[in-house]
Amino acid sequence: MARDLSGAAVLVTGAASGIGRAGALAFARAGARVAAVDVDARGLATLAEESDGRIRPMVGDVRDADQVENAVANTVAAFGRLDIAHNNAGVPGPFVPLWEYSEEDFAAVLSVDLLGVWRCLKFEARQMIGQGGGGHIVNTSSMLVTAGVAGTAAEAAARQGVHGLTRAAALELAPYGVRVNAVAPGVTRTGLITDERGLEAPDVPLGRIAEPEEIADAVLWLACAAYATGAVLNVDGGCTAR
Secondary structure (H helix, E strand, O other): OOOOOOOOEEEEEOOOOHHHHHHHHHHHHOOOEEEEEEOOHHHHHHHHHHOOOOEEEEEOOOOOHHHHHHHHHHHHHHHOOOOEEEEOOOOOOOOOOHHHOOHHHHHHHHHHHOHHHHHHHHHHHHHHHHOOOOEEEEEEOOHHHOOOOOOOHHHHHHHHHHHHHHHHHHHHHHHHOEEEEEEEEOOEOOHHHHHHHOOOOOOOOOOOOEOHHHHHHHHHHHHHOOOOOOOEEEEOOOHHHO
16 A cells, blocks of 8 residues: 655665665655665665665664764754654674574674664654654564574564563653554565575465565554554564464
8 A cells, every 4th residue: 555755754774775675765655755874885875876866875883872863863954854763773693502602792683683773762762852742663673572583592682672662662752742663574585584594485374485575564554653652563474373
């Protein structure tokens, strides 16, 4: 279903590839002005070209609070306000048993997948409150919270934290009219899956893995939902229905 987001100011992190890229393009097609944030400058440049100028690339790293604050400030400088944010940046970490993780590897996953979301929420919330309230924030989580997968301990722990952040932020921001929700994708056809882990389609009830555009559809729905806040939307082909 087509959604009209004409004029809306949107910030997407982890936008150079995968779900973030698909989401940024979907927001742009819906008429929004999009600030795309990622550490991958080349991927951002390609994304901006494909969007015919609707997407503004901004190189930034969610592991650094100053860079996150600047990304929000630069979005507002470019578009005048911030209406929607999709906190999507994430890393999978080593695909190994938990006892083989080093302190550094585990902390590296948490710094992006959990603390990165918190940093984004912090500065997005301040901006949305300061501009008079209202707005939508969508965090990317994972089906790993409810459907355990061996070798993913760090990411699963981080995504569980994202669920908690989402619910707490939803309650804290509700008085200001800001909705905060999360999308929990199942295995999705991205570079992380095909290049790094080499996984084939798992045993999914719908019989296939997701395309990034299908997750982006769910993100757009959450970004337009007037009466949903504190929700986690599973988009996993039925894996968590078992």
